[in-house]
Amino acid sequence: MDKISKALVFDGMVKVAALDTTEIVQKAIELHHTTPVASVILGKLLTLGAYMGNELKSEHDKLSISLTCNGPLEGAVVAATNGTVRGYVLNPKVSAPSLGNGKQNTGKVIGEGKIKVIKDLGLKECYTGTSEIVNGSIDEDFAWYFTSSEGQPTALALSVNLDEAGNCTSAGGIVIQPMPGCPEHILVMLEDIAMNFAEIDRLVARRDAHHLIDDYFGHFSIQYFEPTTPVYQCICSPTYMKGVVRTIGRAECVNILMERGEIEIVCHFCNTKYRFDKQAVIDIWQEYDRIVKAAKEQESKQE
Ligand SMILES: [Zn+2]
Missing domain, CATH: 3.55.30.10 (Hsp33 domain)
Incomplete structure (x- = not known):
C-alpha cells in the first residue's frame, strides 16, 4: 500500500x-x-x-x-x-x-x-x-x-x-x-x-x-x-463525458457523426474509451435544451 x-x-x-x-x-x-x-x-x-x-x-x-x-x-x-x-x-x-x-x-x-x-x-x-x-x-x-x-x-x-x-x-x-x-x-x-x-x-x-x-x-x-x-484514481464517468461532448459544440457533433457515425472520447488519464452513437448524442443535446429552457423560464419568472 x-x-x-x-x-x-x-x-x-x-x-x-x-x-x-x-x-x-x-x-x-x-x-x-x-x-x-x-x-x-x-x-x-x-x-x-x-x-x-x-x-x-x-x-x-x-x-x-x-x-x-x-x-x-x-x-x-x-x-x-x-x-x-x-x-x-x-x-x-x-x-x-x-x-x-x-x-x-x-x-x-x-x-x-x-x-x-x-x-x-x-x-x-x-x-x-x-x-x-x-x-x-x-x-x-x-x-x-x-x-x-x-x-x-x-x-x-x-x-x-x-x-x-x-x-x-x-x-x-x-x-x-x-x-x-x-x-x-x-x-x-x-x-x-x-x-x-x-x-x-x-x-x-x-x-x-x-x-x-x-x-x-x-x-x-x-x-x-x-x-x-x-x-x-480517475474521476471520468459516462455522465462526465456527456459534458465533454457538449464542449465539442452542436455543429461539430453533427460533423463527427456524419463522418464516423459515432463520437468517441478517450479519457487521457485512464485511457477509457467512451462511445456515443447518434441517438446518444441527440439525447445529450435534447437534455441540454431542456436545461437551457428551464433556466430561461426561471429567469423570466423572477423578472
Ligand atoms: Zn478516466
Whole structure:
C-alpha cells in the first residue's frame, strides 16, 4: 500500500512529508505504457500531485499541475484531490540515452518550459501559480516553484526506481518546508540535511515512508501524524463525458457523426474509451435544451 507520512520537527518549525507512491506510479506505467524516462517524469509529478493533494483542506478541493515544455516530452498533466491522483504525459514514447547509474535524462526530454498549478479551493476564483522549468530534474523545478510562486521555501527529493522491464519497483520522496518565522540556525541545518538527498533512491527503495523521515531527522524529536494512503484514481464517468461532448459544440457533433457515425472520447488519464452513437448524442443535446429552457423560464419568472 502507498503511504504519505507527515511529521513536524524542530518544535513544529518544520513540516516534513515522506511519500511512498510505488503503486500509483506502477498503475500509471501500465495505463500509459511509458518509456523509462517518461515513467520517471510522470512518476515524480504524480508523487508531487499526491503530496499537494494531501495538503488540500476539503474533500471538494482539487488541483492540477501542468508542465508545458519545448522538449520531445511535449508536456504532462497531473490532477489530484486529497487522496487521489491521476496523470499523463503528452508523448509517452519519448526516449533519451540514460545518464548512467540507472538515472534517466529527464532534462533532455523536457527542455525549457513552465510549470502551472491551478487549485480549486471552492472560492470564487481558482488559485494559479506558475514558474519556469529550472533544469528538468522535476525536483529542482518544483523546489523553485514552491519557493518562487507560492512563497514557500521548500527542499525536496523525489525518486522513481524501475526494473529492467520498465516496471516501478519503488517511488516516492521527501518534502521539507519550514514554517514562517523559522529561525536561521534551523534553516542552516535543513540545508545540511538536503545535502544527503543524493541517497534518496536507495532510501525510497525500502518503501517505508515513516522510516524515510527517521533517516533524515532521526536524531531530532519528531512529532508524527497519522499516515494516509493516496491512490491512482480517475474521476471520468459516462455522465462526465456527456459534458465533454457538449464542449465539442452542436455543429461539430453533427460533423463527427456524419463522418464516423459515432463520437468517441478517450479519457487521457485512464485511457477509457467512451462511445456515443447518434441517438446518444441527440439525447445529450435534447437534455441540454431542456436545461437551457428551464433556466430561461426561471429567469423570466423572477423578472
Ligand atoms: Zn478516466
